Amino acid sequence: MKNERGKLVLGALGLLAGLLLIGCALVLGDRLPGSIIGLMCGCGGALGGVGGTALLIPLLMRSMSPEERREAERAEYDERVVLIREKAAQSSFYWTLCLLWVPFVVALMQGSLLWMILSTGAVVLHNVFYLVNLARWDRRL
Amino acid sequence: MTNRIAQLRKERRISQAELADAVDVTRQTIISLESGRYNASLLLAHRIAKYFGLTIEEVFLFEEEEP
Numbered sequence: 001m002k003n004e005r006g007k008l009v010l011g012a013l014g015l016l017a018g019l020l021l022i023g024c025a026l027v028l029g030d031r032l033p034g035s036i037i038g039l040m041c042g043c044g045g046a047l048g049g050v051g052g053t054a055l056l057i058p059l060l061m062r063s064m065s066p067e068e069r070r071e072a073e074r075a076e077y078d079e080r081v082v083l084i085r086e087k088a089a090q091s092s093f094y095w096t097l098c099l100l101w102v103p104f105v106v107a108l109m110q111g112s113l114l115w116m117i118l119s120t121g122a123v124v125l126h127n128v129f130y131l132v133n134l135a136r137w138d139r140r141l
Numbered sequence: 142m143t144n145r146i147a148q149l150r151k152e153r154r155i156s157q158a159e160l161a162d163a164v165d166v167t168r169q170t171i172i173s174l175e176s177g178r179y180n181a182s183l184l185l186a187h188r189i190a191k192y193f194g195l196t197i198e199e200v201f202l203f204e205e206e207e208p
Contacts, residue, residue, distance in 0.1 A: 067158065070162075071161075071167050071168060074161075074165065074166065074167050075167050078166050078167045078170055079166065079170070079181075079182050079184075079185055080166070080167070080169070080170040080173060080179050081167065081170075083179075
């Protein structure tokens with residue numbers, strides 16, 4: 001219960017901070033460099049999204065009947081749902097890998113060195129995270 | 142692999158939701174098991190068999206595929 005309240009408070013704080021950052025970016029738009037405004041909007045959007053979701057999920061759970069709530073809570077660790085999540089994650093890994101080549105090819109065609117490096121870095125990191133997690137789970141199971 | 146979950150459940154007049162509650166899975170998992178779309182883990186198979194008071198082999202029918 002205490003943990004649930006803590007999550008709600010954190011969610012509200014995140015949403016508030018996100019809205020505040022976006023508001024500040026809108027108000028100070030002319031007085032700050034474009035990169036700072038972009039950073040403020042990006043961080044604000046991310047904080048607002050995470051905070052808003054943390055607030056929305058408990059509200060949705062409260063609107064459910066006790067049976068529906070029990071089913072939703074059980075779905076967190078239900079073995080079939082876990083398997084679905086694993087298969088979805090695996091599939092997403094391959095599709096993200098394919099999609100990450102698109103900005104690289106576009107950057108290559110446009111001769112944009114910075115974006116070539118960034119997109120290659122993203123592909124490498126994507127694979128490194130995958131390999132690290134494979135090794136981690138290989139040790140655990 | 143096939144199973145007798147639907148048959149055993151109907152014989153004992155147990156709903157899918159009641160079985161799901163008893164073995165701690167979602168009702169959708171029971172539906173998928175009964176339709177044969179999903180094969181239970183050893184742990185879940187054990188829980189289901191125990192719930193019906195049977196052995197795993199009596200609930201889950203392993204059929205070796207012809208090579």
